[in-house]
Amino acid sequence: MNLISEKTIERLILYRGLLLQANHENESGIYSHQLARMAGFTPAQVRRDLMQVGYTGSPARGYDKAKLIQSISALVDPAEKREIALAGIGSIGRAILAYFHGRSSLLEITAAFDTDPEKTGRVIHGCRCHPVDRLADIVRERGIRTGILCVPAGAAQSVTDALVEGGIRGILNYAPTRLIVPPDVYVENRDMIMAVEKVVYFSGLKTGQRKENG
Amino acid sequence: MNLISEKTIERLILYRGLLLQANHENESGIYSHQLARMAGFTPAQVRRDLMQVGYTGSPARGYDKAKLIQSISALVDPAEKREIALAGIGSIGRAILAYFHGRSSLLEITAAFDTDPEKTGRVIHGCRCHPVDRLADIVRERGIRTGILCVPAGAAQSVTDALVEGGIRGILNYAPTRLIVPPDVYVENRDMIMAVEKVVYFSGLKTGQRKENG
DNA sequence: TTAACATTGCGAAAATTTTCACAGCAAATA
DNA sequence: TATTTGCTGTGAAAATTTTCGCAATGTTAA
Ligand SMILES: NC(=O)c1ccc[n+]([C@@H]2O[C@H](COP(=O)([O-])OP(=O)(O)OC[C@H]3O[C@@H](n4cnc5c(N)ncnc54)[C@H](O)[C@@H]3O)[C@@H](O)[C@H]2O)c1
Ligand SMILES: NC(=O)c1ccc[n+]([C@@H]2O[C@H](COP(=O)([O-])OP(=O)(O)OC[C@H]3O[C@@H](n4cnc5c(N)ncnc54)[C@H](O)[C@@H]3O)[C@@H](O)[C@H]2O)c1
Numbered sequence: 354m355n356l357i358s359e360k361t362i363e364r365l366i367l368y369r370g371l372l373l374q375a376n377h378e379n380e381s382g383i384y385s386h387q388l389a390r391m392a393g394f395t396p397a398q399v400r401r402d403l404m405q406v407g408y409t410g411s412p413a414r415g416y417d418k419a420k421l422i423q424s425i426s427a428l429v430d431p432a433e434k435r436e437i438a439l440a441g442i443g444s445i446g447r448a449i450l451a452y453f454h455g456r457s458s459l460l461e462i463t464a465a466f467d468t469d470p471e472k473t474g475r476v477i478h479g480c481r482c483h484p485v486d487r488l489a490d491i492v493r494e495r496g497i498r499t500g501i502l503c504v505p506a507g508a509a510q511s512v513t514d515a516l517v518e519g520g521i522r523g524i525l526n527y528a529p530t531r532l533i534v535p536p537d538v539y540v541e542n543r544d545m546i547m548a549v550e551k552v553v554y555f556s557g558l559k560t561g562q563r564k565e566n567g
Numbered sequence: 568m569n570l571i572s573e574k575t576i577e578r579l580i581l582y583r584g585l586l587l588q589a590n591h592e593n594e595s596g597i598y599s600h601q602l603a604r605m606a607g608f609t610p611a612q613v614r615r616d617l618m619q620v621g622y623t624g625s626p627a628r629g630y631d632k633a634k635l636i637q638s639i640s641a642l643v644d645p646a647e648k649r650e651i652a653l654a655g656i657g658s659i660g661r662a663i664l665a666y667f668h669g670r671s672s673l674l675e676i677t678a679a680f681d682t683d684p685e686k687t688g689r690v691i692h693g694c695r696c697h698p699v700d701r702l703a704d705i706v707r708e709r710g711i712r713t714g715i716l717c718v719p720a721g722a723a724q725s726v727t728d729a730l731v732e733g734g735i736r737g738i739l740n741y742a743p744t745r746l747i748v749p750p751d752v753y754v755e756n757r758d759m760i761m762a763v764e765k766v767v768y769f770s771g772l773k774t775g776q777r778k779e780n781g
Numbered sequence: 782t783t784a785a786c787a788t789t790g791c792g793a794a795a796a797t798t799t800t801c802a803c804a805g806c807a808a809a810t811a
Numbered sequence: 812t813a814t815t816t817g818c819t820g821t822g823a824a825a826a827t828t829t830t831c832g833c834a835a836t837g838t839t840a841a
Contacts, residue, residue, distance in 0.1 A: 618791075624789060626790090627788070630789095
């Protein structure tokens with residue numbers, strides 16, 4: 354099996370989300386053109402993406418929603434429960450803890466880190482908070498592979514170094530900083546300012562642009 | 568001048584951010600390979616992107632940082648100050664208000680909206696809060712073109728309809744919902760769950776993937 | 782003055798991503 | 812039973828994006 358592109362993975366995750374939302378409808382099957390309309394892509398794009406997951410639909414009934422969800426999950430979900438670490442329990446850090454809490458049984462934020470002694474030693478939205486000096490050790494001990502970074506820009510690189518030291522494999526970065534990591538650590542940047550600037554730019558164009566994922 | 572692609576705009580905005588951060592260094596010029604290293608792209612990619620902004624560097628001195636920042640800004644920034652509306656003053660809504668407050672003189676969140684009477688009628692992080700029924704009117708009156716959506720999933724479409732009714736041109740959407748909008752309204756989706764799922768997927772691969780923007 | 786050098790701008794090639802177009806198929810219909 | 816219908820899966824074409832390769836160019840050094 355050759356590698357599936359980042360864009361395809363993004364779209365597959367989106368399809369799964371849409372299917373989960375649409376799962377209450379009475380129909381058990383769904384056609385590529387229906388999924389395409391929901392997602393904002395072309396039917397051909399949807400079929401091409403679904404080829405990659407190996408689940409095959411029927412020309413008569415389309416794709417079975419439940420089975421498709423299952424097939425996408427088999428591809429994108431980890432085999433077992435994954436713990437996630439969060440660094441920086443400030444305003445977004447806390448919002449993310451609140452939002453994530455109890456949402457998924459497969460993915461759970463189980464350790465949060467901060468320098469502020471007001472925050473460490475407590476449990477916030479179900480998540481135990483630790484001083485940041487213990488980050489590398491805790492990440493290593495628990496085999497945590499994924500981190501969410503919500504510290505101020507000035508602390509982003511040093512906290513990243515600690516995450517990497519602990520053996521992290523992927524970071525979702527909300528700080529407006531380009532992190533330096535070894536080539537086998539995956540980083541997804543989510544700078545809000547840049548996102549707003551982009552939307553403002555497209556808000557100013559006369560001709561409408563395509564919508565996109567994220 | 569033919570249209571600049573979404574990806575190029577994203578990268579240009581990133582370059583500007585990196586240049587602003589690096590502006591304190593003593594050198595006034597910068598080479599494509601330096602910018603490329605900072606951004607995580609190839610030098611050829613950087614030069615190709617910079618072609619689009621029209622500012623031309625010198626083989627000897629590279630690009631003048633200040634002039635490059637200015638050229639990119641001329642392309643991506645609005646001509647005058649832009650007001651931004653924010654809907655949903657919950658945990659992320661508030662975090663965004665706090666984070667944005669006083670950060671930019673060109674872009675400012677000047678109106679926030681919520682259903683909760685506890686929140687409306689107040690000023691939060693410098694931003695006046697209004698009941699959501701007044702959203703369309705206020706957006707129209709003030710000519711607001713850009714909106715940030717932080718309401719619960721169930722309210723996302725109806726609040727979007729109000730934004731569109733008010734004449735919005737672009738939406739930064741934090742709700743896990745695919746919004747239905749007219750084709751000339753730009754939507755950038757920022758679903759956090761999907762982002763985490765993606766990072767978790769890449770955290771599980773043996774072979775490292777490319778880092779990417781956002 | 783001249784040669785060596787590192788870089789830009791950009792045409793063209795390469796790689797990747799998306800779309801087209803249609804064979805093949807199961808169900809519905811006549 | 813034969814025919815029509817509308818879908819999937821996919822090879823191939825088209826479009827888009829990235830990278831390559833190099834002439835042109837200003838700078839430095841001899
Ligand atoms: N608030 C937003 O909407 C928003 C959006 C996008 C990105 N961001 C970015 O996210 C980051 C945090 O933003 P915020 O608004 O939550 O800020 P904040 O000041 O509310 O929170 C930052 C937190 O990080 C902690 N911290 C500081 N240094 C640390 C370190 N070395 N190790 C661990 N923790 C440390 C602080 O104690 C604090 O709790 C910033 O980089 C910001 O640019 C914020
Ligand atoms: N918290 C996060 O980190 C996070 C991250 C990504 C996305 N989101 C999404 O952002 C949205 C908000 O998340 P949150 O954690 O801030 O939730 P929250 O419950 O803290 O805030 C939601 C706010 O929206 C208001 N609201 C409800 N209906 C409204 C309406 N019709 N018009 C205007 N305002 C209305 C509520 O009064 C509340 O103030 C959700 O869709 C969530 O999925 C949250």
